[in-house]
Amino acid sequence: MKSSRLLSRCITNTNKNTLKLTTTSRLFSTAATPPPPPPPPPPPPSSTPPPNPTPAQQTVRQYGGLKDKDRIFTNLYGEHDIFLQGALKRGDWYRTKDLMNKGQDWIINEMKASGLRGRGGAGFPSGLKWSFMPKKSDGRPSYLVINADEGEPGTCKDREIMRHDPHKLIEGCLLAGFAMRACAAYIYIRGEFILEAKNLQRAIDEAYAAGYLGENACGSGYKFDVYVHRGAGAYICGEESALIESLEGKQGKPRMKPPFPANMGLWGCPTTVTNVETIAVSPTILRRGGDWFASFGRKNNAGTKLYCVSGHVNNPSTFEEEMSMPLKELIERHCGGVIGGWDNLLGIVPGGSSVPVLPKKICDTVLMDFDALREVRSGLGTAAVIVMNKQTDIIDVIGRWSKFYAHESCGQCTPCREGTGWLADIMESLVKGNAKMDEIDQIEELSYQIEGHTICALGDAAAWPVQGLIRHFRPEMEARVRAYQAQTQQVGRALP
DSSP states (O other): OHHHHHHHHHHHHHHHHHHHHHHHOOOOOOSOOOOOOOOOOOOOOOSSOOOOOOTTTSOOOOOOOOOGGGOSOTTTTOOSOOSHHHHHHTTTTTTHHHHHHTOHHHHHHHHHHHTOBOTTSSOOBHHHHHHTSOSSOSSOOOEEEEEEOOOSTTOOSHHHHHHHOHHHHHHHHHHHHHHTTOSEEEEEEOTTOHHHHHHHHHHHHHHHHTTSSBTTGGGSSOOBEEEEEEOOOOGGGGSHHHHHHHHTTSOOOOOOSSSOTTTSOGGGSOEEEEEHHHHHTHHHHHHHOHHHHHTSSSTTSOSEEEEEEEESBSSOEEEEEETTOBHHHHHHHHSOOBTTOGGGEEEEESSSTTSOOEEHHHHTTOBSSHHHHHHTTOOOTTOEEEEEETTSOHHHHHHHHHHHHHHHOOSOSHHHHHHHHHHHHHHHHHHHTOSOTHHHHHHHHHHHHHTTOSSSTHHHHHHHHHHHHHHHHHHHHHHHHHHHHHHHHHHHHHOO
């Protein structure tokens, strides 16, 4: 970008200098100046279109550097009043009734126009998902369920919303629930989130007391209730149908689909399950317009996003930025860079532990959005960026994640129940190097036998980290095996 600006500046300066020389030049002959020749006739119109501009003439859009006036979460760090009075000063609950009076179809159309994609990991278009809910009731009530479980390792964004800006979520529940013709919202919050649940419940009580929820929500005549339900810490309950099962008081095990929740969800009624961040941004989108939100990020990757960066960076943090920002710039601008410098980088997991790791050569240029990361065979996920420098044992990291997924498998599907355990066992051997070379190929084939063969995506989440490790760090794995073999041979020769 800097080079293109410099080139365009040079071209502009050159044109200015040429114009100056032309207008200040003089004729030093003493002869009379002849009259100027008549202007040439204009060229005939050409049917050939003008040539495309050269790369130097094109303006390359750069993403990132979100301005404060465009931030949705203005109390992300709890620097101001968390509860109702502070929320009102930040613009929450401002003319919410007027937004509801525009109608359910208007709300859904604005969400479609915004290009918002689910912030929980799948990235499904939110407006389209909302539109799946029935417009006419068959006698069953409709429900909105908020997935506030946030069990993905490395993810720490939704808890900041509930802890420091809960009214954004609650107002979003009302507007989204109204658009889907739901009578209530259930916020399924992770059991370990003690402070977050406390702040959220207090904010809900404030909203009821102010008339924003209840029999006549915001004076609109629409009845809407919000409830908080605490989970018990199972990772599998982050999957929408397992969450519904847990909410109903059953074991958290995913359901077969179809039927989908929009047809038969909570208590057999139409239900939409969506993420905290997805709902919390909706009031601002509706106030400022879908086109405003769509102006950020690349096409099909619109909007702003909460990123949570952890690992080997100088300043781990959660922050809001524009979608499609370069990963390298994101880390250097907001996190103070990699510990030991960018050249000390080994790899980055861009979207939580369930997406494949990327090596430095890809991290140098990749953009942080759904499509760019999919093109390099990884994913945005929850935008939980885990940075690892060269002092990291990458094989051990993936091995520990394999143990995590084996432990969290609900055991319902055979490929996941058996396969995740095998992954963990083989990875434990590879961490030590006590394995055969062909076991690397075996574990890769095993991961593909798990991927796509389970009811939910936990099998994929267990397989992808292993696939990313083999794809980009196979030489390190082979070196570990050779080093162990050499060590055992040396010990064997030393024995009497």
